[in-house]
Amino acid sequence: MAIGDSVRRVDGPSKVTGRARYTGDLTLPGMRWAKYVRSPIAHGRVTRIDTSKALALPGVDAVFTFQDVPDVLFPTAGHPWHLDPGHRDVADRVLLTGHVRYHGDEVAVVVARDELTAEQAVRLVEVDYEELPVVTTPQAALAEGAPKLHPGGNLLKSHRFACAPPGASVSDPQELLAQADVTVSGSYHTPIVQHCHLENHVAYAYMEDDKRITIVSSTQIPHICRRVVGQALSIPWSRVRVVKPCVGGGFGAKQDVVLEPMVAFLTWKLGGLPVKLELTREECMLATRTRHAFDITGKLGVTREGRITAISLEAFSNSGAYASHGHSIASAGGAKCPSLYPRAAFEFAASTVYTNLPVAGAMRGYGSPQVHFALDCLVEQAARELGMDPVELRLANVGLPGETNPLNKRVITTHGISECLRTGRDAFGWERRRAAIDAHNAAGGPLRRGLGVANFSFNTGVYPVSTELGGARLIMNQDGTVQLMVGATEIGQGSDTVFAQMAAHVLGIPMSHVNVVSTQDTDLTPFDPGAYASRQTFTCAPAVKGAAEQLRERILAHAAAMTGRDAATLDVRDAVVVCGDEALASLEEVSMDAFYHKDRGAQLFGECSHKVTANPPSFGCTFVEVEVDVPLCRARVVDILNVHDAGVLMNPKLAEGQVHGGLAMGVGWALSEEILVDQRSGKVLNNNLLDYKVPTCLDMPELSALFVQTQEPSSAFGSKSLGEPPLLSPAPAIRNAVWDATGVRVDEIPMTPKVLFKHFKAAGLL
């Protein structure tokens, strides 16, 4: 059936032909353009703001400053609401601010009849600032006498946890580290990067009456967006309607509510006029969200035989000027590790700190890439200290099916990491390459080669931190095809396609008979909080299944009424109701009768809203070969392979695409991408795609993906997470390979020529 087939994307034709419409492709007559007046400094207070020249410009409808907005603090993180007030997001934003906290902060907004006029008006708004001292690192922000960015101080939150395998005789990680045969340690730094989704942030809003606001937005999270706008404007949530057209990528930057409260505020103030706010790439990189830079120190204890006994990590997470997802990132990054090495004790401490930098938020991996980078560096170091093959060291320590996660005490039902490592080692030709590389490097010369491996564990959704609710509705058309509505959002990852596969599978119809309604609309769409935490295929599946089973039951009941058969004897195969081998009626015939028979039947539909209370970990690893040009200080990936245990694959081709994307993003994070900030002024230096180096196709090696399919019993169709995982292990694997190639241990990324030069110089290679 449809599940497990590499069917083509349901949105493929619309996207490759350019017929798909994104938020920027939509308009309304009379639409106005809004533009922010942004702070040119990273920290200060507005001492004077004069909008008169801007207001005098023909075509300008309005200028609002920080003095005109509601005095309401609201959060922006795309988390589901929490019934416990202690678990809600930090509310530290206002719509516009007079206390600017980063280079790009928003002090005013201009509304004009067109984009050009709005840009001109922005330049006519006069603002004077009193500059305040700038802090750019957690260390500086926590230092005595540091400027206070928010009333509560600069420490957003910190926490610590420790756990040990059930029944361990010694469970204190520090004690175990002290007892270990070999202890390795290090300090690691990961950079600020930006998501660089194809489609910039864009949203518009309008009103159709005096009460409710409609927002059309490129968002991953329409239902959460609705709630946050309600909070920001202090209106009931139901007064906000959010519509999500096609979205050109998000990677977490659209899991924050960035523009929507402002466009809602503007239409509200302007009598319901449609107002659009579309960021430039430069604004998007400066003033939406970034990935948190982490500073991590870590220790790992291991026995002489290679049994990892304890791991201890301490992380500082740089939040930038506002909380956004806050400490959740660091917290999640730590909490996802114990399922990888469940026989080791694990200790994790983390602090998230405000600084005068662009605001960090959710980004693919959500803290795990940073934490796993440190962890894999430590494991590599241990292998080298022990003289052990790094794959072997991992195989000796990763969890086995049926083992218990020492942190949450849950049994890990599917645990395919050992098989991933073995499959990858064989497929990548680890031994063969080892020999070839050793020979190559022994021959000397400027080009050195090396091998690296890294592995990870991740989660599938957010339960039990937050609620996991998915919703789906199916209605049958006259011709026997169905409409599938899901609350889960297609943002480019292919979710609409796998939901269509699930529906087709349960209903017994071809894929071509499923029309997915790709636009979510909070007025209509079954509730689902949205695209994040690699959750949708897993958490929405039971709802799709439930809705399809309900529809199938109604189909069979109506077919039974038509034919006089017992519904229990009927089935649907290839869009035909059958009784054993006897074809009774096509679904078109059943549907037509249900619609148009005068006395029996009704429209056939099914709907299901379903909470998931499981969160199985998924696993995987990266194998990589790099070539390092030592004199030029350039590292190049020669070959890279990811192997994943993501449970049963719904669509292998789409799964492969996810892995390719994650590999590419991982290569960029490892080697070239970084938002550069002037450490004195806090000014961002490269918020554009010329100076910020996303790898191009010329920088990419051939990307390879393999899968170890386990059958996860808590999953409706056996699947586990795959959206974020492909990004988790490439960077540490590349770093380990550079060490292997050069003998130089580089504990920071991106490993740009500048960074490698510093390390190679220190190591005496240059």
Next chain:
Amino acid sequence: MAIGDSVRRVDGPSKVTGRARYTGDLTLPGMRWAKYVRSPIAHGRVTRIDTSKALALPGVDAVFTFQDVPDVLFPTAGHPWHLDPGHRDVADRVLLTGHVRYHGDEVAVVVARDELTAEQAVRLVEVDYEELPVVTTPQAALAEGAPKLHPGGNLLKSHRFACAPPGASVSDPQELLAQADVTVSGSYHTPIVQHCHLENHVAYAYMEDDKRITIVSSTQIPHICRRVVGQALSIPWSRVRVVKPCVGGGFGAKQDVVLEPMVAFLTWKLGGLPVKLELTREECMLATRTRHAFDITGKLGVTREGRITAISLEAFSNSGAYASHGHSIASAGGAKCPSLYPRAAFEFAASTVYTNLPVAGAMRGYGSPQVHFALDCLVEQAARELGMDPVELRLANVGLPGETNPLNKRVITTHGISECLRTGRDAFGWERRRAAIDAHNAAGGPLRRGLGVANFSFNTGVYPVSTELGGARLIMNQDGTVQLMVGATEIGQGSDTVFAQMAAHVLGIPMSHVNVVSTQDTDLTPFDPGAYASRQTFTCAPAVKGAAEQLRERILAHAAAMTGRDAATLDVRDAVVVCGDEALASLEEVSMDAFYHKDRGAQLFGECSHKVTANPPSFGCTFVEVEVDVPLCRARVVDILNVHDAGVLMNPKLAEGQVHGGLAMGVGWALSEEILVDQRSGKVLNNNLLDYKVPTCLDMPELSALFVQTQEPSSAFGSKSLGEPPLLSPAPAIRNAVWDATGVRVDEIPMTPKVLFKHFKAAGLL
């Protein structure tokens, strides 16, 4: 509770502030404009068509002629599909034609970047015609040697039925007429009129992939429109999506599929480009739909004591150039009479005939106004012959509760016409006015006064002629408010408001907690064929009720899970879950828990699709006083009152508004409105609102409405039809009053000065 209250319209603020968006208010970037090239003659064949000059005009994208469209005949009538092929609508249209059959017929279509360019290009299309003989009346069209408009000839269809009260000793109407003490007869003519809805016909279409077409249209019948477009383009119905925004009136003209197949064809041919087609008022009046002109001859037999024994009517219905709703109009007009006088035998024969006139289709009343006009003229004549008060004659003959409709043999459970007549007679001051008028007229002078009465029966929906299916879905928002989706279409009549009342009533919440989703979208909306046959309040009510009951049950079940109570002991009052007098939780609290509790609950919703298999008749009457200026040949309505048995009123203020609208339309039909056609050429002379006389507010008397509320047991909330009925009796009542005032029997409408002059002259008054 909410039902029965005159709550304010849910769409009031949006419409009075101008924030509501209609199809013409919507656009897409790159939208193209289409314009038809119309025939300047009423009958002929295109002998040459040259589009080269139009195509050469800068800004013109394409010109399609009748040679470029699919060779597919399709119907346009807004009827639900029928499983029996014999009951389907006549398919006699192509998208464009080379055989033009009326003045305004469509031979080509131009698509350009803007409206002005499209209009210029239309003028550049060169067309030569071979003119053919023109027929404008059924008589001429059926005459020997008449030009054949369609391959099957000019008689579209004819039928005859007769019925008599159960157990009648003589059941043949003709025999009863021959035996009657008094027999009256006459020949009656009603005019072609046009709906003149505020919003002209407008639609646009676009594609978002290579497969499916989206149409946004001002339509009463999105789901039927979807089907007809599928037929016209020979594609599966599910490939068509129809979206209905706010609609500015339809009155039946938008119960035809007029523009949608063309915009769908154009976007299909133009690579999915959005293409809009917006008719001018002149095009709307010429080339959409009109009300059929009827020629009716009739006989009525009555005993000396005033018992009507038999009625016989023969009608010729002028369909114009195409079938549209075809013979259904005449058929429905006849079939709705027997429930009014169930103790009389009734005979009805009708023929519907093609002519070279604008196309007639559905219009408020759907054949009943024409047939009731003839019937009420005959009853008036009988009263005069018998010297009996016309109200008394009616009271002696109208049905009583529990009597059986002789045609369909169904018991008429609610039959409030006697009470309507008595209530109206008293409220109107029939006796008092009689005396005053007699005195006035006796005093002589040019201004004569008269009284008139007329009455009617109607249906509520179309069962069992076609299926009656309604659908509704409710989803609860976090704040305890609900979204209500219905397939039934708000087109100005107030249906969204009464559905909100029903939902609020069943759920136990205030009206302000119900948000009605007013846009229907065939991809999403529960199925309902649409706004026609005065059906929606009746046929959609069980679906709204069913969805609300399901939601209420889920609310109580979740509240029970939260509180540990037995759900059977719980109720919802004023948006609070109560147990007896104890308030347990607000709906907001219940909904928040259902959404966000991590382990229990889900989104709360309810959906119901429901077939109605009843069709109770509604009844009513008009009382009117007119003043006729005999020398000026002008009749003026002094006072007019409608009294209705529409079952239980959902919203008395909205009901009153429906009656006011119907009265106004009835006054226009009686006195001033007529599409004038040059009988020789078939050319329409007054397709504009200067020359076609819709009554203005200055022409209107004070309009009054009263109601006799019966409790219809087959109705979910006791209601019966009220959309069309107010139009049925004003015109014959006015005609009867003119007779009363002047002694001149006028058997045709509109009674314009020109018509009255002819009759007054013949009668010797002038």
